Amino acid sequence: MPMLLTSPIGIFDSGVGGLSVLKAIRAQMPEEMVVYFGDQGHIPYGSRPMEQIREFSEAITNFLLARGAKIIVVACNTASAAALKYLRGKFLHVQFVGMEPAVKPAAEATQTGRVGVLATPATFQGALYASVVERFANGVELLQSTCNGLVQQIERGNLHGAETRRILENALRPMLEKNIDTVVLGCTHYPFVIPLIQEIAGENVRVIDPAPAVARQVKRLLEAGGLRNDPSVRGDVRFYTSGDPDALKSLLPVLLGESGEVERVGWRHDSVVVPLEG
Numbered sequence: 001m002p003m004l005l006t007s008p009i010g011i012f013d014s015g016v017g018g019l020s021v022l023k024a025i026r027a028q029m030p031e032e033m034v035v036y037f038g039d040q041g042h043i044p045y046g047s048r049p050m051e052q053i054r055e056f057s058e059a060i061t062n063f064l065l066a067r068g069a070k071i072i073v074v075a076c077n078t079a080s081a082a083a084l085k086y087l088r089g090k091f092l093h094v095q096f097v098g099m100e101p102a103v104k105p106a107a108e109a110t111q112t113g114r115v116g117v118l119a120t121p122a123t124f125q126g127a128l129y130a131s132v133v134e135r136f137a138n139g140v141e142l143l144q145s146t147c148n149g150l151v152q153q154i155e156r157g158n159l160h161g162a163e164t165r166r167i168l169e170n171a172l173r174p175m176l177e178k179n180i181d182t183v184v185l186g187c188t189h190y191p192f193v194i195p196l197i198q199e200i201a202g203e204n205v206r207v208i209d210p211a212p213a214v215a216r217q218v219k220r221l222l223e224a225g226g227l228r229n230d231p232s233v234r235g236d237v238r239f240y241t242s243g244d245p246d247a248l249k250s251l252l253p254v255l256l257g258e259s260g261e262v263e264r265v266g267w268r269h270d271s272v273v274v275p276l277e278g
C-alpha cells in the first residue's frame with residue numbers, strides 16, 4: 001500500500017492501555033488519522049510467554065499495515081519487551097516506536113535514590129528492562145511491583161474502586177515505607193490511575209507517565225520522513241478490538257475523552273487477524 005500523508009498512525013496494545021498513548025498523540029497531532037487495535041481477546045499479555053506475544057504482535061502489525069499504517073506504535077510495554085526488536089528485524093521498511101520503562105528520567109530525578117517501578121511480569125523479565133536498568137539505574141534502587149489484577153480492573157473502567165485501591169496500596173505501601181520519591185509507570189494501562197496513585201503516595205511523589213514523550217518521538221519520526229498530515233484537517237480514529245466492541249466503545253469517552261466507532265475482529269489460529277461481520 002502506498003504511504004501517504006493521510007495514511008494513519010497504527011497503534012496497538014493488549015487492550016485499553018494504548019489509549020493513554022493515543023491520547024497524547026491526539027493532543028500533539030490532532031490532524032493525524034489513527035488506526036487503533038486492542039487485542040482484548042488475548043488480554044492480559046503480561047503473564048503470557050514472550051514467543052506468543054511476538055506472534056500476536058507480528059499479526060497485529062500485518063493487520064495495521066494492511067490498513068495503510070505509515071508508522072507503528074507499540075503502545076504496550078509488554079509487547080515492546082517481547083517483540084519490538086523482533087518486529088524491527090522482520091519489517092525492515094517499517095518504522096516502529098515502542099515503550100520502555102522510564103528508568104532514565106526517574107534515576108535523574110530521584111532525591112532519595114529509591115524509585116518504584118510498576119509493570120507486568122513479562123516486562124520485568126524481558127531483556128529490554130534489564131538493559132534499561134543496566135544503562136540508566138546508576139546506583140538508584142528500583143523497587144518493583146507487578147500490581148496483579150490492575151490491568152483487568154482498568155479494562156473494566158474501574159479507576160477508583162475498592163479493588164483498584166487495594167491493589168495499588170499493596171504495591172505502593174512497601175515502596176513508600178522505603179522512601180521512594182518517584183514512580184515509573186511501566187505499563188500503558190497505569191496512567192489512567194495516576195489520580196489514585198497520587199492520592200495514595202502523596203503529591204510529593206513524582207509519577208512518570210511516558211506517553212507524552214512517546215508521542216513526541218512519533219511526531220519527530222513523521223516530520224523527519226515528511227509524513228505529517230495537513231495541519232488544517234481533523235484526523236479521525238478507527239478502533240478495532242478482538243474483544244467486545246460495545247465494552248470498548250463505552251470506555252472511550254472515559255479513558256480517551258472522545259467517542260468513536262469500534263469494529264470487531266477475530267483471530268485465525270492465533271496468528272492472523274481477520275475482520276468479522278457484525
Ligand code: DGL
Pocket residue numbers: 013014015017018043044045046047075076077078079120123151186187188189
Ligand atoms: N498495557 C500493557 C503494557 O503496557 C500490559 C497489559 C497486559 O498485561 O496485557 O504492558
